[in-house]
Amino acid sequence: MNPKGRELGRARLGESETSRLRRSLFATSATTHAEALKATAQAFGKQCAVRSICTFTSSERGGNQVAVIEDSGDAFETREMVRIAETCGEGFVVFVKPNRRRVDPSTKSFKICLLTPGGGCHRTMLESMAIASLFDLVDRRPPDLPLLTEGSKVRIRAESIVEQVWQVEVSTEIDDLGCFWIEAPCPRIISQAPEMEVCEALNVNMLAIQTDLPIQVVECAARHLLVPVRSRRVIGDLDPHWELICEVCKLLHCEDFHVFSLDPSAGGHVHTRNFNPMHRMEEEAASASANAALVAYLHVNRILPIESNERIMCEQGYSCGLRSKPSKVFVKLQLEAGKSSSLIGVDAPGVTQQNSMSGDATGEAVTKERQMMKGSRYISNQMDETRFNLPDDYYQEQARRAIELQIKIEAAKRAGKVYKEEDKEPTAPAMLPPPLALPAPISSCWIGGTCVKFQRQEYKVKY
Template sequence: MKTQVYILSAFTHNSNGGNEAGVVLDTDQLEKREMKLIARKLGFSETAFIFSSTSTDFKVRYFTPKEEVDICGHATVAAFSLMNQKGLIDAGNFKIETKAGILNVEVYPNGKVFLEQNKPSFLDVISAQEITNSLCINKEDLIPHFPIQIVSTGLKDIIVPVNNLQVLQEMNPNMDEITNISEKYGVTGYHVFTLETIHNLSTAHCRNFAPLHDIPEESATGTSNAALVCYLTKYNRLMGRQDKQTFSMEQGYTMQKPSEIIIHISNLQGEISSVKVGGYGSNFKMELLEL
């Protein structure tokens, strides 16, 4: 059996870098075990499978090489960029059915794709010692007065603040320890950031580690950066509280895959009322995969 798959990078920066994802449009005959096999053969951090839906415009399922996950920002950007490039959809607003709930997707006329996120949940605060040991850094490398905390806008990540770009870029984490801690707290992985950036207009520079899901490091993560922006809005008073704000996040530079993840948030009476994550997708490639 051969299956047609498409490959795109999402969250590209000036048409470069980004995070590769697989997309499968012809899903009618696929069972869960076959979707898992396709995702494993492609080997990307996530592959999106597009289904018809009776209640929304599309149903989307997401698989890592290891298992199914509820939602994935970069695979959603890739999927809707693909359908737009192929002329299957025009610019506009769409509703998708996912295991994280029914979410909105917006496709701009310039090809940029944005995915609605859940409102943020601020969960456990974790001790610095436990996390710094797994990242092989010192407590002094953290940003003072910023907590290490689990935050979610769809997937749970441990948000870790470090105080400069050099520490973040030279970090050599212990993947076994990150796996154990991720399993202990029931999170996808770590999203480590610094407010020192390469580009002046960027808000933060980030690295993401999810070895529990066979992803040692990921070059662009939508839901993690959405959670990070909500965290910064809560803890960084310098970011202000305007009704609507846009943030640009850097990721993937240590992997030679420079990526730009754009976050829109809206505030209502001092509370975050809307979170959207988006960016550009690359031109697609097509492959026939033998199952």
């Protein structure tokens, strides 16, 4: 377009290009924003095709809704991509481009640019956008981008181009069942959180919190505050104070509240709900990195028996605002038994030293000690003998000694004396119980989910 056309477009907008780029859906009224978009479309008169995809769900009414736009020839400039993102109705917008960097020819790779209607994109939003772009490439198979099928492994270079500018490369793969997986940073427990402040922010009393589980900040791509509650009914009835949530997040240097319960409703392992007012969204239907942090939390604190590469399903979005958006986020941890690693951050006050060590336990061996303390099926005489390495006639010998001691006490009483047992040095060292089953360290973490097309599969937008 010639310079006169651009100047005409700016004049019709009545503001400079820089201030227009900073305009946000969250900072202006709907009328003013609609007028600006209409004037922009008249001035430039271009269109592009947008495909709407729902991630982490098998229903078009659930999950995160992502707008995917193909840009095989790098035709869009930064300001044009920002303008398109403001026009789209989805909460996440991703532009799929070929990767121009030198890479191994045998490695499939492409590039994605991440945006939101408000401009910038946070690192925690990467998983939804990357999975949506993978699904779009598998479904459409464009000629200028890598051909993806089931079993493909892909490298994605993701970048946010406005406001929070960042860039990262991640590994992804597609399994035989059509589930899309993306590798996430290894989670780490950072610190313990105060219970009273968390209860005030969530507008609940202490009876709603499951007090035998800790409230901790766990880092996985970002820092998430994990709050255990007693049931999914408590999760559905939550009406939090958004200002207090922001204050607690700033105090603990975390991004959001991730509330969970070990009371699933749709065949999963945990039922969750995420509050994220720090990033201009009160609640997210599917929080990938927060659920990855939660699964690591359950493993490190020996709450769920998790095997290496076991698929853990986290339910979310069933109480999302006025309309439920049921989502299912899959997480699998790769555990390396015997590897020396610290699962706890160095600046983790309030975290017990017992949980700061790593061992080689996986699966039911991790939760055996917790089950024994609760008096479950693990407690029995046979279990005690095995655990303490007791001889076969241990209990008979103890009964015989008790009878002999009672006879000596009665004989001394008849003689008018007080029986006092002689102190004898132990002939054998005391037999101590074995140490607690410490959880195996996490070598890698993968987040997965399925995608479906939205009802309005493809539409045109002007920019």
